[in-house]
Amino acid sequence: MRKLISTGSPFEKTAGYSRAVVQGDWCFVSGTTGYDYATMTMPQTVEEQTRNCLATIARALAEGGFELADVVRAHYYITDAEFVGRVFPILGSYFGEIRPAATMIVCGLNEPEMKIEIEVTALRRTASGRA
Structure with missing residues (x-):
């Protein structure tokens, strides 16, 4: 069964995507930027944006029945x-024990105020034989 998850962001409908898609024991979370969706504002620092990205991702995972601990990529x-060097400690505070396979890329993003975008894939731990 396929489940689509939305944050309610106007970008999702305009661009035709879901914040996350759950397919069986997998959850694919779209690239998530640092917007505060409650106020539709973008913080100025990369640290604040990183925390917002991870909070949005955690909410999307939870809505799909997953946890950050299920993230594999x-x-x-x-x-x-x-x-x-500014985002590594934040990422480590969220993923330090989980240690998903990860890649960091330096690139341009869609809007000049965007400093970071994070995309994750999760596999439900019970599906992979872990408790």
Whole structure:
């Protein structure tokens, strides 16, 4: 069974995507930027944006019946290599014990105020034989 998850962001409908898609024991979370969807504002610092990304991802996972501990793959997109040292401690605080396979890419993002985008894939732990 396929379940589509939305944050209610106007971007999802305009661009034709879901925040996350659950398919069986898998959850695929779209690239998530640092918007605060309650206020539709973007924080100025990469640290705040990173925390917002992870909070949005955690909510989407929870809505699909997953936890951050189920994340097996993460892609991090940052707009400046200087941000690496600033976001690593934050990422480590969320994923330090989970340790998903991960890739960080320095690239441009859709809007100039965006400094980071995070995309994750989760596999329900009970499906992979872990309790």
